[in-house]
Amino acid sequence: MKAAIAIATLTLIFAGLVGYHSLLTNYSQEIDMHADDAIIDNSTNANVHEVATQHLHLNLTLEFDRKVAYGTATHTMKALVDNLNHIDLDARYLNIGQVKSQEGKNLKFHYEEPNPNIGPKLVIEVSNKIKKDDIFNITIEYETTDKTLSLNWLDPEQTAGNTLPYVFTHCEAIDCRTLAPLQDTPSVKSTYSALIRSPRDIKVYMSAVNLGDRVEGNSRVTEFSLDVPIPSYLIALVAGDLEYKKLGRNTGVITEPVFMKACVDELSELQDSLDVAESFLTEYEWGMYTIVVLPPSFPFGGMENPLLTFASPTIIVGDKSQVNVASHEIAHSWTGNLVTNRNWENFWLNEGFTMWSERAIIRKQRGEEFYRVASALGNSSLYDDLNLYGYDSTFTSLHPNYAGANPYDTFSDVPYEKGFLFLTYIETLMGTENFEVFLRFYLEKYRRQSIVYSQFIDTFLEFLDDNFSEQERNKIVTKIDFHTWIFGTGPPPVQLNFSTPNLEISRELADAYLLGNGTPKNYDVFFGYFSLLKCIFLQRLVDRAEDATIPILEQIDKDYTLTTTIDPEQKYLWLQLCIMAGYDKAIPFADEFLGQVGRQKYLLPLYRALKDYDINLAIQIFNKHKLGYHPVAVVNVGRILGV
Secondary structure: OHHHHHHHHHHHHHOOOOOHHHHHHHHHHHHHHOHHHHOOOOOOOOOOOOEEEEEEEEEEEEEOOOOEEEEEEEEEEEEOOOOEEEEEEEOOOEEEEEEEEOOOOEOOEEEEEEEOOOEEEEEEEEEEEEOOOOEEEEEEEEEEOOOOOOEEEEOHHHOOOOOOOEEEEOOOOOOHHHOOOEOOOOOOOEEEEEEEEEEOOOEEEEOOEEEEEEEEOOEEEEEEEEEEEEOHHHOOEEEEOOEEEEOOOOEEEEEOHHHHHHHHHHOOOHHHHHHHHHHHOOOOOOOOEEEEEOOOOOOOOEEOOOOOEEEOHHHOOOOOOOOHHHHHHHHOOOEOOOEEEOOHHHOHHHHHHHHHHHHHHHHHHHOHHHHHHHHHHHHHHHHHHHHHHOOOOHHHOOOOOOOOOOHHHHOOOHHHHHHHHHHHHHHHHHOHHHHHHHHHHHHHHOOOEEEOHHHHHHHHHHHHHHHOOHHHHHHHHOOOOHHHHHHOOOOOOOOOOOOOHHHHHHHHHHHHHHOOOOOOOOHHHHHHOOHHHHHHHHHHHHHOHHHOOHHHHHHHHHHHOHHHOOOHHHHHHHHHHHHHHOOHHHHHHHHHHHOOOOOHHHHHHHHHHHHHHOHHHHHHHHHHHHHHOOHHHHHHHHHHHOO
């Protein structure tokens, strides 16, 4: 395997046994020799080495009464081998009607299920007369089902306006195969277009350019096109009682009319965030940047669909404290959407680079302390997940071994925060200005491509060779243990310090409360903190939950009224602490909160705490609220509770 050979070579160099130039020569040769291994994606059934989709066209009708989408998916494909006789696609929880060639001939097809974690393989038989480099079409007629994980159908009462039904998609990591039959792998990028029919009052948006809509009887027909190739997981759709409002030169927001004013006020700095990102990255090439604030059932903080970022309503707090989520998704316009991980074992190439860029944006906008506090909180969340998995688990590595698992089931803060720490460590060695130059070089080199970790290493070494003296290069390279950073499990090999005076005071304030001597003298400093500094205080309490007694929690709640705070970041930490400490007064508030949010960042830790507190109560609360959760969240909470 390429990974094993790269590890061996890197181990030698970092032990000082071979020279820098020998590394470049040997490493490049090994990359060439093992190039095929790099494109393996164990999370797809598609025969991507034999045929690749160049363009996908969806012609779908949204039927809200039955909560299904039906129509056709037409693939324009290129043969990569001679005598191609079959096409393997990912298709899960779909009813396939028929498959036709571009000549209109019915093609035979059948299902195989090699791995139940990733769904069945749809095998389509084609003429073996297809030669290498031939371009051809196939059209698949199909319908989604009630098991489709990518579609979240909402009744009117589950929306803010309570007027019209609503639906939105979420396809990352491998759920686009439940929206359409396709090559559901980030190793394949294609352009796409769509024609979507909806009830005439329902507006539709997609992660593509809106070419216009028209009313036909009781239906609205909307057409879309995207000429920048993307992986399947970035195909997105939202439909409901929606309106659009422009925020800046090329930024805007979409949400329900009753929620629009709050969103416009909260996201007033969106254009500035995009401009700041463009100032140190490369040119923004997607045209418009639009953020959709979804109903509460959206299970994530945000999702970086190009031209149509999805965001949780939990980021609309009223004080702009949570809009760093928007900065993260903006950064994905480059790292993830333009330069993409080729398989999910390399997910950190998407998220580690994006976390670095997000924090570079907020550092330039909000200053050093905000940046350092955000990084410190991220570090805490990393260690929460390291402890949850166990330090020896492959899922604590930047390059985990999925061994046939659904990659989504292993997603955590590890690729985000450990990846961020890795890149930040490199930044400390070469300087921020040099790192930004390298980042632009990396983005230009792999623009519109899907890559793996070894290409990142190779490009980094190439950049050093072209821009640094031999002495400077050696000084940097000998301090980076690529092997341990990328393949090692548990904590990162180098610890970075993001401390600030206020951050330490916030932690010391928590420690003072835990002494049990009542309200500390400097308790009022808390009121001057921005949200993330307050979360540092709360995270410290959660980390020391075994020292928190009921009287201590009562005193903290009396001083800061955290049980009724409207800030979801503070609230979930506080409620988690209360449940862990057995503070019964907070249970009804936790129940209420779990009925208001669907974001897994809040759901999963609270249900874990409730499980330990009272498993029967946890199941009761889950059963009461699960209809308001996204199907993915239902599965993941159900897994925690064993139901």
